[in-house]
Structure formats: structure tokens, C-alpha cells
Amino acid sequence: MNGVRIHYTVRGAGPALIAIYGGPGMDARGFGDLAGIDEFSTVIIMHPRGSGLSGQAPDGRYFLGDYASDVEALRKHLKLDKPAVLGWSHGGMVAQEFAAAYPRSLSRLILLDTSAYIGGLLDDLDKAVQAFRDRPWFPGSYKALRKEWAGEYRTDEDMAALWAEEIKFYFKDFDARAEAYRISTRGLPLRTAPLRCFNEHEAPTLDLRPRLGRVIVPAMVIVGRHDFITPVGMAEEMARLLKARLVVFEGSGHFTFVEEPGKLTALVREFLAVP
Numbered sequence: 001m002n003g004v005r006i007h008y009t010v011r012g013a014g015p016a017l018i019a020i021y022g023g024p025g026m027d028a029r030g031f032g033d034l035a036g037i038d039e040f041s042t043v044i045i046m047h048p049r050g051s052g053l054s055g056q057a058p059d060g061r062y063f064l065g066d067y068a069s070d071v072e073a074l075r076k077h078l079k080l081d082k083p084a085v086l087g088w089s090h091g092g093m094v095a096q097e098f099a100a101a102y103p104r105s106l107s108r109l110i111l112l113d114t115s116a117y118i119g120g121l122l123d124d125l126d127k128a129v130q131a132f133r134d135r136p137w138f139p140g141s142y143k144a145l146r147k148e149w150a151g152e153y154r155t156d157e158d159m160a161a162l163w164a165e166e167i168k169f170y171f172k173d174f175d176a177r178a179e180a181y182r183i184s185t186r187g188l189p190l191r192t193a194p195l196r197c198f199n200e201h202e203a204p205t206l207d208l209r210p211r212l213g214r215v216i217v218p219a220m221v222i223v224g225r226h227d228f229i230t231p232v233g234m235a236e237e238m239a240r241l242l243k244a245r246l247v248v249f250e251g252s253g254h255f256t257f258v259e260e261p262g263k264l265t266a267l268v269r270e271f272l273a274v275p
Helices: 034-039 066-079 090-102 138-149 156-170 176-185 192-205 208-214 232-242 261-272
Strands: 008-012 016-018 042-046 086-089 108-112 219-224 246-250
Touching: 016 066, 016 090, 034 042, 034 086, 034 261, 042 066, 066 108, 086 090, 090 108, 090 208, 108 232, 108 261, 156 176, 156 192, 208 232, 208 261, 219 232, 232 246, 246 261
Parallel strands: 016 042, 016 086, 086 108, 108 219, 219 246
Antiparallel strands: 008 042
């Protein structure tokens, strides 16, 4: 698709929903069973270009417009009329770009732990992670987080080692459930080419807010109360611009589909109008 081999899986039955994973550069198998929403929908989990089981972009293009174009190509390939689209984290940014660029190609938009802009959010990492300072794992994880945002990694393996430490910030509490998730995803590859493209070339000026007026479908914005990287304030702004329903998960950080899966399942079922 668009000169890139795109891997996807299809499971379940019911209204079609394309799910776009985050990162960029992370493996979409990290969705796991995506809170079991394939019990009432046909879930198409897409591995974005350069990530997971999909191929690398030969021209090195890993920009939101390229990812969105791949979603449209996949929709056409599968002969889907207007599927729902769910995007998590960076995948939520792709979903917003897709909904703005191809407004008549989807029926519903679900934005999960994401933002329409980056701005100066992580210019002050001390402030962003203040709530975690009393955790015993804080020093090592903070060091890893700073290294990533400074671009101090050379290989995929370097970045995977950093992620294994910094992932702890992405949960409300790094408890047994969070540790089990970390262990279950530890062997999945993490690709640096898409991540460097985003961090170095797109994130500093990224702002999708002016494009959200082009979105014409019903939207729902979901965010964890304790999400440090795409916090509640960002979700509130997206919801306002999209005239969307906003739902805050009080017991979650950035991984709402891991931390409160039952709540997510019920919301998605209701939003897709599945009995």
C-alpha cells in the first residue's frame, strides 16, 4: 500500500473498526485483545508503516499524512464503506489526520489517550513527572525518559531498553497488572526510524487543532486522569473542537485499554450502537 507492505489482522464480528497503535515505531501486537471489543465488532488492527510486522518506508517518510494515506489504502483494500476508527497515543494523531483528510471514509472516531498537538509539554520533564517522584523506580525511569527525548539512542535495541524503564510513567500505578503487560510486550520490536522522524521533524511544530473542523463524524475522546504525556487538558481541547464526548478514566494513566478494559469495552459498545 503506497509502496509499503502493511500488515494487519482481522478478528471478531460486527461493525468494522480500524485500530491504529501508538509509538511511533511500536508493535501493534501491544494492543493485546484491545479490551475484548472484538466480541461485538470486526477489529482490524493495523501495524503502521515501519512498525511491528509492516515494512519500512523506502523513502523514510513517517509523517502523519503518510500514515493517514495508508489507513485509506487499507480501507479500500478491504472494501470497507465507513468503518469506525480508533487511534491510541500517536495512533490517535494519525486517526485525527485521517478523519480530517478523508472525512467521508469513516463513521465514528475514537481517540484514546492522545492529543492534537505537542507544544512545550515535555520541555519541562520535571513538572510532567512530578507525581511519580516518590516511586522507588523513579530515578532509573526518569534517566531513560530524558535519554529518549534527547535522542540518546542509536539502535532499536537501545530504544527498547529505554522503553522498558520509562514505560512505568505511563500507568497510574506500576502495579502487578502493569508489570504483566510490560513482560508480555517485552519481546516486541521497537523501531527507531519512525520515532526519530516524529521526535525530530514533526513533534516540535505539530498542531492538528486547525484541521479538526474538517471532521464531520461523531467522535469520542477518552483519557486517563493520570496520563502525564497526553493529559486531560489536551483531551478537553480536542473534545471541544470536535464537539465530542469526553470520558476521563479515573483509574488510568496512558494505557486505559490495559488499566480499565471493562470500562473501555462498555463505552465502545455503546458508541458503536451495538446491542
